Amino acid sequence: MKTSVDCIPCFVRQTLEAVRFVSTYPSVHEGVVREILRCLARFDFDQPPPVVGQMIHRRLRELTGNPDPYKSVKERYNRLALEMLPELREQVKQQPDPLLASVRLAITGNVIDFAAISGLTEDGVRSSISRALAEPFSIDIDRLRREIKRASSILYLADNAGEIVFDRLFIEQLPTDRVTIAVRGRPVINDATLDDARAAGLDEIARVIHNGSDAPGTVLDDCDLTFQAHFNAADLVIAKGQGNYETLNDEKKNILFLFRIKCETVASRTGFKTGTNVLTGTPGKNG
Amino acid sequence: MKTSVDCIPCFVRQTLEAVRFVSTYPSVHEGVVREILRCLARFDFDQPPPVVGQMIHRRLRELTGNPDPYKSVKERYNRLALEMLPELREQVKQQPDPLLASVRLAITGNVIDFAAISGLTEDGVRSSISRALAEPFSIDIDRLRREIKRASSILYLADNAGEIVFDRLFIEQLPTDRVTIAVRGRPVINDATLDDARAAGLDEIARVIHNGSDAPGTVLDDCDLTFQAHFNAADLVIAKGQGNYETLNDEKKNILFLFRIKCETVASRTGFKTGTNVLTGTPGKNG
Numbered sequence: 001m002k003t004s005v006d007c008i009p010c011f012v013r014q015t016l017e018a019v020r021f022v023s024t025y026p027s028v029h030e031g032v033v034r035e036i037l038r039c040l041a042r043f044d045f046d047q048p049p050p051v052v053g054q055m056i057h058r059r060l061r062e063l064t065g066n067p068d069p070y071k072s073v074k075e076r077y078n079r080l081a082l083e084m085l086p087e088l089r090e091q092v093k094q095q096p097d098p099l100l101a102s103v104r105l106a107i108t109g110n111v112i113d114f115a116a117i118s119g120l121t122e123d124g125v126r127s128s129i130s131r132a133l134a135e136p137f138s139i140d141i142d143r144l145r146r147e148i149k150r151a152s153s154i155l156y157l158a159d160n161a162g163e164i165v166f167d168r169l170f171i172e173q174l175p176t177d178r179v180t181i182a183v184r185g186r187p188v189i190n191d192a193t194l195d196d197a198r199a200a201g202l203d204e205i206a207r208v209i210h211n212g213s214d215a216p217g218t219v220l221d222d223c224d225l226t227f228q229a230h231f232n233a234a235d236l237v238i239a240k241g242q243g244n245y246e247t248l249n250d251e252k253k254n255i256l257f258l259f260r261i262k263c264e265t266v267a268s269r270t271g272f273k274t275g276t277n278v279l280t281g282t283p284g285k286n287g
Numbered sequence: 288m289k290t291s292v293d294c295i296p297c298f299v300r301q302t303l304e305a306v307r308f309v310s311t312y313p314s315v316h317e318g319v320v321r322e323i324l325r326c327l328a329r330f331d332f333d334q335p336p337p338v339v340g341q342m343i344h345r346r347l348r349e350l351t352g353n354p355d356p357y358k359s360v361k362e363r364y365n366r367l368a369l370e371m372l373p374e375l376r377e378q379v380k381q382q383p384d385p386l387l388a389s390v391r392l393a394i395t396g397n398v399i400d401f402a403a404i405s406g407l408t409e410d411g412v413r414s415s416i417s418r419a420l421a422e423p424f425s426i427d428i429d430r431l432r433r434e435i436k437r438a439s440s441i442l443y444l445a446d447n448a449g450e451i452v453f454d455r456l457f458i459e460q461l462p463t464d465r466v467t468i469a470v471r472g473r474p475v476i477n478d479a480t481l482d483d484a485r486a487a488g489l490d491e492i493a494r495v496i497h498n499g500s501d502a503p504g505t506v507l508d509d510c511d512l513t514f515q516a517h518f519n520a521a522d523l524v525i526a527k528g529q530g531n532y533e534t535l536n537d538e539k540k541n542i543l544f545l546f547r548i549k550c551e552t553v554a555s556r557t558g559f560k561t562g563t564n565v566l567t568g569t570p571g572k573n574g
Contacts (some may be wrong), residue, residue, distance in 0.1 A: 005303060005316050008324070013296035030292050030332065037295070037328035041321045 001246050003045045003052060004265045011040060011049075014115060015056050018189070021114070022060050022069040032063060050217030050243045053115060057188045058214065068187040070114060070161075077112050077162025077190065078199045080122050084129060085165055091133065092169055100141045101133055102170040107258045107277040108132035109166030110159060110241055114190040115216055116262040125162070139279035144256060147281075148174060151236035156181045156206075157218055157248075159241030159259075160189075161196040167240060168200050176206045180230055185212035185223070191243075217243030220251075242266055249282065256281045288533050290332045290339060291552045298327060298336075301402060302343050305476070308401070309347050309356040319350060335533045337504030340402060344475050345501065355474040357401060357448075364399050364449025364477065365486045367409050371416060372452055378420065379456055387428045388420055389457040394545045394564040395419035396453030397446060397528055401477040402503055403549040412449070426566035431543060434523050434568075435461060442521035443468045443493075444505055444535075446528030446546075447476075448483040454527060455487050463493045467517055472499035472510070478530075504530030507538075529553055535569075542569045 012033065019032040036056055043052060061067055088105060095101035111128045114120060148154065156171060156179055158164045164183070171179060181202050183192045192200075197208045212224025218239070220228060231237065237255040239248055245257045245266065260277050261267050267274045299320065306319040323343055330339060348354055375392060382388035398415045401407060435441065443458060443466055445451045451470070458466060468489050470479045479487075484495045499511025505526070507515060518524065524542040526535055532544045532553065547564050548554050554561045 005313070005320055008320055009296050009300035009303060012299050016292060016296060026292070033292055033295055034328045037324045041324035041328065045317065 001048055001249055001266075001269060003043070003047060003049045005045070006265050007049050007052070007263075008040055010116075010263060011052050011056065012036065013118075014053070017118060018056065018060055018114075022064045022066060028063060032060065035059060048217065048219070048246045050215050050247050051219060053217070053243070054188065054213075054215040054219070054222075057216070061187075070187065070190045073114060074161035074190050074192070074196055075199070076122070077125070077160075078165060078196055080125060081109070081112075081162045081165030082200070084126070085168070088129070088166070088169060089172075092173075095133065097141070099145065099170075099173045100139075102173045103139065103141070103144065103258065103279065104132050104277070105129065106163075106167050106170035106240070107139075107260065107279070109163035110258070110260040110277070112160050112162040112190065113241070113260075113262065114160075116242065129166070139277075141279075143281065144279060147236050147254070147256060151234075151254075152178060153234050153236075154179045155230055155234035155237045157211075157237060157239040157241075157244050158183050158192045158197065158202075159244060161192045161199075162190070163240065164192040164196050164202065165200045168202055168205070171202065171206060174206075179206040180234070181206050181208045182227060182230065183208065183210050184214060184216075185210045185227075186214040188214045188216050191216050215243075215247070217241075217247035219247050245270075245280075251282060253282060288335055288536050288553075288556060290330070290334060290336045292332070293552050294336050294339070294550075295327055297403075297550060298339050298343065299324065300405075301340070304405060305343065305347055305401075309351045309353060315350060319347060322346060335504060335506070337502050337530045337534050338506060340504070340530070341475065341500075341502040341506070341509075344503070348474075357474065357477045360401060361448035361477050361479075361483055362486070363409070364412070364447075365452060365483055367412060368396065368399075368449045368452030369487070371413070372455070375416070375453070375456060376459075379460075382420065384428070386432065386457075386460045387426075389460045390426065390428070390431065390545065390566065391419050391564070392416065393450075393454045393457035393527070394426075394547065394566070396450035397545070397547040397564070399447050399449040399477065400528070400547075400549065401447075403529065416453070426564075428566075430568065431566060434541070434543060438521075438523035438541075439465060440521050440523075441466045442517055442524045444498075444524060444526040444528075444531050445470050445479045445484065445489075446531060448479045448486075449477070450527065451479040451483050451489065452487045455489055455492070458489065458493060461493075466493040467521070468493050468495045469498050469514060469517065470495065471501060471503075472497045472514075473501040475501045475503045478503050502530075502534070504528075504534035506534050532557075532567075538569060540569060544568065 015036045019029045092098045092101045211227040213222040242259045302323045306316045379388045498514040500509040529546045
């Protein structure tokens, strides 16, 4: 999807939050915000929002000389999620529909997002996850089940660190010999990379690749050829997170998006309310 | 006060709301937002926030060729407030402390602000005003009473149309022969001009002047000499609205600010919470 003019105030706010996260110097805050304002003023709004995010966070890494400012945050949320994993796995087993239960937990894990969500805390994540199976929820689980059954190859696009541990519960319900999991190629915000996939133990249950890109989404032109080949060959793509939705929703490809709606722009685009957890698909080749 | 880096996302949001208010063309929305981003990127943050507002709204008026885009809104809220005036005047009379009651209504009227408040409605204003006298409220009314008593000349700086009608209730409690009321020199957002002062009947109870400026605050250097002379000569300045606070709070002058705290930046600067109605002063020459 294209970037909306409504995304602009939000990007400026995100820039400010991010620069404060990586630096305590007011002069750095002001300098980065000024630079991002200049970039936004000439930005090609036909590009999806994660391309703006990519630009902002590249600049932050350059300015701070820190190639992975969110490293400790990613480790912290991986650890938190791993602590919760054994008990959640038991809960999933005991549910009448373990696939549905695991999907609900995986989508709820999408709250661990340092780009779109202000004031994220470990307690907030614990509380969201503990409510995930009890709250009313409506997804087209039959479509998901059907698509999984008929796909001879599934590409699973992960989103954030921490969240990726909850993805594991879902991926364990899939025919893992037919699954490839893809993470970002390089650090950007708290998006999951190969390190996080390994921390979550995903490499023990399925093939894991990276996409070669540092966009907080899947900008196909920016991904490496290996990833592109996997993407093109997959019968079904399961894409986690709003960034993957924003970059892939116009693709002519069979994609199921699992994410939390984090802003009004995507809410109005999808027809769901902000704050809801959704499973929605492209019309797809098997539509 | 200087502009904070935290004001920037808010200005971009305000620009978007304002350009949608004055034009229905998406290309105009995008063009104005891009231009304001460029201006913000090079803006002198030592200037107070209303100087940014002045720039944004000048540009909007130029682009739309409409010298007063908020004219009908101003007329609507003047009418609304005038409809409420007789009953409120009765209520003020019946209160044990009519001065305090009128001040509370005048400050509550500061919700009629198309710059800082999103989604303003007539019902919202009616509801705020009807609660104004019933809610807990803490202002230093004794300081106000003392300052009024000893001032041989009072300059009352009005803020918005509609609000100015509620100001009248307060001004009627003052020694009006010693009061001069000042409004903006030219239209900007829904700020009150001479037309609004006349619509509210303020010219019938005190001397009314304009400040010669189109800033949504009181930028002294931008005001005309007549206004500056009144400002310098006044023993006491009573300044309504956050814009007047932001532009005058560092002045070495006896000023009492009456306004609703509309953002976190001013909240942290003043020590009050966002959404509270306050009366606060400069240390002043009579401190």
